[in-house]
Amino acid sequence: MWISRKTDYATRAVLALALADGRSLKSHEIALRTRIPSSFLEQIMSQLRGAGIVRSERGPAGGYRLNHAPKDITLERVVRLFQGPLAPISCATRSEPEPCPMEVECSLKETWEEVRDVTIKILERTNFATLAKRAGGRWVDVELLPRRVPASFN
Amino acid sequence: MWISRKTDYATRAVLALALADGRSLKSHEIALRTRIPSSFLEQIMSQLRGAGIVRSERGPAGGYRLNHAPKDITLERVVRLFQGPLAPISCATRSEPEPCPMEVECSLKETWEEVRDVTIKILERTNFATLAKRAGGRWVDVELLPRRVPASFN
DNA sequence: ACTATTCCGACTTTTCTTATCAACAATGTC
């Protein structure tokens, strides 16, 4: 339960764009399909754009699209952007591990590092082409789905 | 960074007890060796006791000791006790996964489950006998270490 | 001009974490 809702939203938004297959989507459309509150999504898209994962066009006919091929965007990249370090605990981060405060350095660290490493490995080898393909069957007729619009999404 | 400080403390406290090799430790001693604030440690020990991981004796000469052999206490058990579900996201918990709110169920779930599963596997195969042994060399002369006592640990 | 959209930053609300404290209960010592 360590993926924040914001990170969850971000990955879903990118997935929605990957499924749009190069076409651009308006922020409002993304919000609808992914069930992300519109106002919150703005923040997220802005951050994705700042990181170069997404690019945008303004004005009517504007919207968002991916800035790279889906296969070149790993889940690791998106998660790391919103989540920060992927280690389960601060003494086990790759970059600047906090020193263990115990009287002697504790042996738990090695296990936390193990968890960190397999996590990173999985997220690195998962890209959005794979995710889109996996979702393809379920999502393909999305244009045809009824569009119930909850109030908060307007 | 998803292991809360409380969980961190709990695992360190259990490790300290595993290293005590059957002898009982006073709460104050545990606090010293692990650098856990005494007042907070109370809560944690109480919870460990409630879960049957630790047993206690009161009065002078009281203290805590492990309720099982260290090799029978997995890291998974302690972490799960304090941390709750180990899935990175609520739609991927084993017990009662929250339904995916997207228009179509999203393909990210499978990756989150993958992360969950390897995490659980690592934590399950790590027990406190292993951890104690691993720490053994570092901790063995702990009785001889100088005892700087920070104010907040009294 | 008008409208639909993105862009940006400040703000609020809620929830969780991390403790701290005080009163109480049990046990051993004198």
Added chain:
DNA sequence: GACATTGTTGATAAGAAAAGTCGGAATAGT
């Protein structure tokens, strides 16, 4: 039985982080 030492429990508070809202500015098409 008085007293010191330890564990037990529950209330609560301070702070940080997460989640979401809002208003208005910039941009582009019609």
